[in-house]
Amino acid sequence: MRKKALKKFVIAFALGSALLSIPLVTAYASVSQNVNFTFNYNVVSGAKNNKYHKLNKGYVNLKLAVSGQGKSTEKIDVSLFKERWGPDDYYGVRSFTQGKGGASVTTTHQYYVGSSSSDFYIKAEKISTNYTTKGVGTIKNK
Numbered sequence: 001m002r003k004k005a006l007k008k009f010v011i012a013f014a015l016g017s018a019l020l021s022i023p024l025v026t027a028y029a030s031v032s033q034n035v036n037f038t039f040n041y042n043v044v045s046g047a048k049n050n051k052y053h054k055l056n057k058g059y060v061n062l063k064l065a066v067s068g069q070g071k072s073t074e075k076i077d078v079s080l081f082k083e084r085w086g087p088d089d090y091y092g093v094r095s096f097t098q099g100k101g102g103a104s105v106t107t108t109h110q111y112y113v114g115s116s117s118s119d120f121y122i123k124a125e126k127i128s129t130n131y132t133t134k135g136v137g138t139i140k141n142k
Helices: 002-029
Strands: 033-039 043-045 053-055 058-068 074-082 089-098 104-113 117-125 133-141
Touching: 033 043, 033 053, 033 117, 053 133, 058 074, 058 089, 074 104, 074 133, 089 104, 104 133, 117 133
Parallel strands: none
Antiparallel strands: 033 133, 043 117, 053 117, 058 104, 058 133, 074 089, 074 117
């Protein structure tokens, strides 16, 4: 009789723990992580600057406010990668518009990542090297 009661208790405890952990997993998946970059030259890479992000499998939103000191707007291409042994996994490039004269333009783009990892990084590229470009924003699972 005691074995039966103990077995019921263990099963109830396991199910209760599993049910309580579901909201925690959901909350963890939607946590924003800061993205910041400043560069004068053509490319800045999170892998070279040791700026990695933890993302889960699924859709990811990257929201950036991009500004520059130039007198005209410029397109900034931002790619998402996952570092691994061999060639890094590439999840696509999205174009952001840089504001002019120090003003920023905020844009949100979406990527789809095929697996969870803490080895994701972004790489931003531009054509002009005449002035500093800054990007500030967040990346998070949708």
